[in-house]
Amino acid sequence: MPLSDSSSRTTGISTVQRLYRAFMGARAALSLALLATQSLASLMGARPSSWAAWLSLLYGVQAVLAWMLPRWFGGGAWPPTPERQTLSWRQIVLSMGVDLVLFSLLQWLDPAGLSYGALLFMPVLMAGALLPRLRALACAALASLQLLAVAAWAVMLGLDSGLRISQAGLLGVGLFVVTLLANELSSRLAREERAARGSLEYARQQADLNRLVIEEMEEGVLVADRRGLVRTANPAARALLAEGATLRPGPFRLDTTPSWAPLLRALKEAYTEHSWPEAGGDVLLDFGGGLQRSLHVRMRFTLRPLDGDDLCVLFVEDNRHLEARNRQEKLAAMGRVSAGIAHEIRNPLTAISQANALLEEDCAGQPRLEQLTRMVASNVERLKRIVDDVMEVAPGIAPVPLVLALSPLVREYCADWAATQRLPEGDASPLRVEIEREHAVVSFDPEHLRRILINLLDNGLRHTRPGAASVRVQVAEQGAEWIRLSVLSDADPLPAEVERHLFEPFFSTRSRGTGLGLYICRELSERYGGRIDYHRLDAQHLNEFRLLLPRIAPSPAQETVHER
Structure with missing residues (x-):
């Protein structure tokens, strides 16, 4: 042709x-x-x-x-x-x-x-x-x-x-x-x-693809020469090196900012020896004013010189993020192991419970033995709750969420909980339900919503001061995209040490607590795109546990769970 x-x-x-x-x-x-x-x-x-x-x-x-x-x-x-x-x-x-x-x-x-x-x-x-x-x-x-x-x-x-x-x-x-x-x-x-x-077009597409991948990486990537000139840096790397203002993509020199001096020294040392530990090393950047950032740096060198000078590719990560990821991986592994153990414990617990029920019949009229069987029954129920909690957050197939009318369900769950706790009715009741958004619609599993709300109500009642309306449940809008479900209690503010570990697993301030309640609440809320946080309302002397759920607009074809 x-x-x-x-x-x-x-x-x-x-x-x-x-x-x-x-x-x-x-x-x-x-x-x-x-x-x-x-x-x-x-x-x-x-x-x-x-x-x-x-x-x-x-x-x-x-x-x-x-x-x-x-x-x-x-x-x-x-x-x-x-x-x-x-x-x-x-x-x-x-x-x-x-x-x-x-x-x-x-x-x-x-x-x-x-x-x-x-x-x-x-x-x-x-x-x-x-x-x-x-x-x-x-x-x-x-x-x-x-x-x-x-x-x-x-x-x-x-x-x-x-x-x-x-x-x-x-x-x-x-x-x-x-x-x-x-x-x-x-x-x-x-x-x-x-x-x-x-x-050439294929090479351009490949270069664009590589550039897009590097730009979207959570790990910081810098390309620098032996003089400390950074040829290019992705957004994650610029965020790690920035003291506040956003850095330009490049090129820029590492010797222009005093806080980057440790990174420049590490780069020159790697060029001198033309090697760097395979696992990487830590570099501490001091930005002044008490602001420090510990970075984990891995370096790789180009195999061929480019324009007479070989380049070094630096992979930079914040050590805090690394530690958080390691903790998350350990928690996930621990969750899988715990789920297996809980599954193995469930069957012996059932046998112990049945055997204890038979002993109760034989020990009728013997106060000493009746006390022992009650202790066995109490501890069996406690172990069952622990097993249920562990199985709840264990990895598995998540249930399909339903479109829920939130306000009727909140009223129903609160009424059931008040009856279970045998709370007084009327104005003397310590529980008050305040619905500001009557037609709030969310996507959630109703049983998981019940579990979260009951858990928050139990915590609120346990730590609140005696009195009417000392525990409040509110349903309201939070901006245009969220529905807020809050449980407020009239209680002292949480100590800083307790607040820091509030949602961590197996952390509890009670001797007989499992430490899984709030952790399960957070895991279940995040499973459906929501989030739960603690806030102290000093002006009202209230502690608030705030659950934010994505707001949805129901269509006529969707089945909505209403108040039963």
């Missing part, structure tokens, strides 16, 4: 148009050479045809103008778009067409003088390189017929007939050979160019 059929796309002018511009420059140079030949022949005493001189001058003007004014001679806007991979008819006529006509006229007007037949190789070569094969061969055929016609005309004039006919035949064959060779070379060039552009 010749270049004119290429479907490749690139920025700037296409290859066909660039070759066309090169041929137009060659035409301009050829026209000047033709004029110089005519002038030199006149100076040497030859008398060329005046028509040939005027045609040469006309051709020179047209060729120079076509080369200098591509916008007009190009048949459209210049430069052409990359999608324009073929020549317009105006370009074909004003280049190859003009050449064929003028060179043929020169041959006809001076059949016995200068041999202008060699000039026909210019339009034929252009056609072979820039046109499809059939059009290029048609151009060569026209030029060959013109040569044969001039030779026939010379025979009719009585000139050297044998020599003229043989010259015309050889030139015609040469024109066809040049056309085929130029077209074949053009086709190969087009294929190679398409392959190169395809590889």
Whole structure:
């Protein structure tokens, strides 16, 4: 396929148009050479045809103008778009067409003088390189017929007939050979160019993909040289190095900020030894004002020098995040182990409970033995609660959430809890339910919602001061996207040490507490896209556990769980 059929796309002018511009420059140079030949022949005493001189001058003007004014001679806007991979008819006529006509006229007007037949190789070569094969061969055929016609005309004039006919035949064959060779070379060039552009496009896509991956990485990535010049840094790395303001993507130098000096020293040390511990090392950045940041740094060096200088890729992470991730992984592993242990404990507990029930029947009327069986029953129930709590947060298949009308369910759960706790009714009740958003709709599992609310109510009642409305439950809007379910209790503020570990597993301030209640509340809320936090309302002397749930707009096709 010749270049004119290429479907490749690139920025700037296409290859066909660039070759066309090169041929137009060659035409301009050829026209000047033709004029110089005519002038030199006149100076040497030859008398060329005046028509040939005027045609040469006309051709020179047209060729120079076509080369200098591509916008007009190009048949459209210049430069052409990359999608324009073929020549317009105006370009074909004003280049190859003009050449064929003028060179043929020169041959006809001076059949016995200068041999202008060699000039026909210019339009034929252009056609072979820039046109499809059939059009290029048609151009060569026209030029060959013109040569044969001039030779026939010379025979009719009585000139050297044998020599003229043989010259015309050889030139015609040469024109066809040049056309085929130029077209074949053009086709190969087009294929190679398409392959190169395809590889370049693939490389660009790969580079864009790598850049996107690096930009989205949570781990900081910097590329620096031995002088401490950071060539590039992703957003995570810039956030770790920033003291407050956002850093530019790069380049920037590490020696411009005193707080980066430890990182620069580590980089130079790694360059000096050309190695760094495989597991990485820690670097402490001191930003002043008590702000410090401990970074875990891993370094890798490029295998080949780039521009005479090898580069170092630094992977930077905040040690706090590393420790938090390690803790999370340990908790997940511990959760899986605990779930397995809890599952194994469940069956023996059932057997112990049944055996204790039989002992209670046999120990009727024996106070000492009855006390022991009650102790066994109490501890069995406690172990059952621990097993249930562990199994609740163990990894497994999460239940499908339902679309819930929150307010009726909150009223129902609070009423059930108050009846279970045997709380007084009316104004003397320590529980008060305040619904500010009556038609709040959320997506949650109703049993998990009950578990969270009952757990928060138990904690609130356990630590509140005696009195009416000492525990309050509120349902309200929190902005445009959240529904707030709060449990408030009239109690002293939590100590800082307790607040810091409030939602951690197995942390409890009670000797008989499992330490899993609030941890389960947080795990269940996050399972449905919500979150739970503790707030101290000093102005009202209240402790608040605030559960935020994503607000949804119910559709008529969705089944909503209403108050039962």
